[in-house]
Amino acid sequence: MNSETVRKKHQDHLFPAVKNYYEKPIVVSKAKGARVEDMEGISYLDFFGGILTISVGHANEDVNREVIAQINNLTHVSSLYPTLPVVELAEKLVNLAPGKLDKCFFTASRSEERRVGKECRSRWSPYQ
Numbered sequence: 001m002n003s004e005t006v007r008k009k010h011q012d013h014l015f016p017a018v019k020n021y022y023e024k025p026i027v028v029s030k031a032k033g034a035r036v037e038d039m040e041g042i043s044y045l046d047f048f049g050g051i052l053t054i055s056v057g058h059a060n061e062d063v064n065r066e067v068i069a070q071i072n073n074l075t076h077v078s079s080l081y082p083t084l085p086v087v088e089l090a091e092k093l094v095n096l097a098p099g100k101l102d103k104c105f106f107t108a109s110r111s112e113e114r115r116v117g118k119e120c121r122s123r124w125s126p127y128q
Helices: 003-013 061-073 084-096 110-124
Strands: 028-032 035-038 043-045
Touching: none
Parallel strands: none
Antiparallel strands: 028 035, 035 043
């Protein structure tokens, strides 16, 4: 399969909301560090950052090792139950935060974040 076939299947089988911003976007088949490679083997420097990306590079071996270790132990536990990784991260963030910021709330989506943000603002903000 080549890039043109993948672009056509993308257009045929994904909703238009899954938009490509270029007439012929590259079809990334693999990546390492700051480089991505398309299905034809052409390498590109990846300057893109933002939407669903993180700044540690592709296939970062340190990140992969930690992710694999976590997956081998726990993959998903409902937020109804405490886990050591969640408590450790919350404690680390609280210790880094300024002032009296001593609570954390982790979300998995923007809709959760917005809902909780509105709730916090309505309960505790003097600027309602």
